[in-house]
Amino acid sequence: MRTFCVWRPALVLAVSGAFLMASCKKDPEVNPSDGSTVSNQEVNNWILSTMRDWYYWNDKIPANPDESLAPKDFFDSILYKFSEHPDGDRFSWIEESAEQLQAELSGESKTAGFDFNLYRTQQNSDNIVGSVLYVLPNSPAAQAGLKRGDIFYSIDGQRLTVGNYEQLLGASGDTHSYGFANFDASGKLVETNTTKQITSVVFQEDPVYKDSVYTIGGKTIGYLVYNQFVPGPNGSATRTYDQKVDAIFSKFKASGVNELVLDLRYNPGGDVQSAVNLASSISPVATNSTVFAKFEYNKSIMDYLRSEGVANQLNYNFRAKASNIGANLSRVFVLTTGRTASASELIINGLKPFMNVVTIGDTTVGKNVGSQTFTDTTGRIKWGMQPIVIKIFNSKGQSDYTGGFAPNTFKQEPLNLRQLGDISESYLGEAIAQITGTPNARRPADIQRVLPFVGSSLSRKAGGSNMFIDAPMPKIKRLQ
Template identity: 35%
Template structure:
């Protein structure tokens, strides 16, 4: 590893607290302490400020990246001196190109970065500038045209004050027809305000109409991930229904309260709806799994896999997560279920898939929907703070290189369940394939909404007379959740008290 004056005093760190995605905290220690060790020497030399982002990215990825051993340019022996290293960095003057085109492994679909690490950190905690409209984009059968359909509206957002609603179709933004070539610029260009042109479904065709809806983003919009939580009484069977849209640790208590409500209402079954959930906190996924299955803290939920540099320095205590009996402050409300019905689609990723995989050794899972996205890796937030092993820590803002605001979110590990299974990069396949129907999206939480209705049918064993045929499948190729900085991230937030072995 090439270490310049920006990366001194990085030889050995003592691991005190693991908060992957929001931060790993380290403190300096002597060489006989247990902790994360950088096995490479510190050659002399300096790096020009213009190349500081690339130098930071290389050093951080060399230590933490899950596929470090598979990327030749990240090899420990790649450079013999600082001049060679500097020349290598200078070959790619754009930091974004350097990260994506030079450092990433070819199989990596999910590592990302942000020129402003503060924005990155805020987005990962569920705070963003948003108008509250969540949608999917679908390609027309011919040509490069696109249309969008509204999946749901975030409560207390700008969109919630307009007439737009779930199931509405839009084809235009600020008067321009959506295409493969312009949708990113029109919908995700950072503009605070845009106007959508709506359309109707007529004989299974999308036909423009004259209705326009103006939407404006609100600063620091926080979304409650619990969109719907209620208990349905279906012919005497009490079925809890939870529409859960993101794993946010700041809402752990509300999630536990929802399960307390389910218990108080006598629920004996659960439909967990994660059809639009892109992921989030691993610890929140553990708490949710405990609310579903058990508070037995002797049963393993998941085990982490890091690259060889990190894995070999971590103990079983650091690597393993067990089911929880408390949220940290409150006793877990658990339904103690042996079977759970899950609604998941291609928009369901990371921590959503982790819940399903982590529960699989203990609970029968009936999956209605589509094959999930297939993201089984977790990431960490890295910034140019070499004395803290490049790990972001909000208490060290003044230690981050002021000449380099870049933050990176690389994949650094995978989680396996108690059976050792982790290989679902192709996604988790449903028991019952059922796509959303643009012609009949239904109301989320209503027993007649098609995906929920199919889950209820499986629970009750009563076959309805309704047809589950799909007229216009919502074949989403991208969603509003994936194209924003919040995207499909999964991070660990596990406190670890480490002493000498």
């Protein structure tokens, strides 16, 4: 036996798969540090060794996999796939560049600065439109005048169709022109001659998107739109975004907030410590000794940790925080969609033992497993991988949401999207109606979504459906 090397990890609840995933690396890979080449087999040896140690389903890895395959194909070949096993893996992935992977997990990527859903224009039509969900402040899209609710139907003069949308959305070059449509008085979607040119840049997303306080019907309602659990900007040792969340809850507390609406509809996951930080400002019971979540590794690791008497290191406790408003809350409303995942679901699952969690929207993804970032510490291999390594439970040992959390109140976003924070906006309006007990007072007239859903740019967000742990992993011994 030999002791594992332990590096600074990022443990995450992993993405469902990239939207327009890059192709795999050609053999050989050139190592720029010394000019030597790294063969596919060397990369695959590293992949296999790491996966046999850490993969949650390490006992399901084939005994003699084909190491002559290209690394991405090899990685895929040893997964315990959900498509073949109902208890299997939906979320592990690998990328050619570990540096790019780590930047994306910190919310930094090359982007135009907006996210969108794609729909067919009619039930049997091949034509597709994109509906803008939100625009990042100060991004190229914001500077071009894009806003939530805008509808685009073409890119660089070509109409989006089922056959070409992946190619057009993934086209080379940073600058593209988008053609827009709008709704006429009857609610019909009409193409216009309006175009906007947008140039993608490397951009750091601030996940703390919006916060507001409303006083309605004798209730003081705090509202937070939080789009990814990221502690701070890429490369920063300061947890800037966590501090921003703390400041918002301190403001909520000073304002006497007694109802909370947490908008996680576009949040695919993120940092575990950021999830603990957020939950610690919400839960009525949030002491340093109260368990928020528990992790479970593969059997060989768990057996070792138990033999060493350190399995309790896998518990994540709340933190006692001055910004906590839990004493004024009996419940929390969480807004969800089919893109709400992982660390967002951890918030729902982790708070349920301590308070009433009311969900409004659509069924969440169902990611109760987590992955860790692995890179080659020698620097020879440039790949980075994100295999599933844990399953997660709340303080009551509950982890029964692989099918997602079904909402208490089902809603789908309409086509005529109102701005986030507008009390007549579909989801927020529903929450306010339930809070104030006036069922019809805040429900706006929406153009209901009847167009068939095709996909979403949110699925390419590498931080998505992720849950990162910044603390070092427990040292274990290789069991071979």
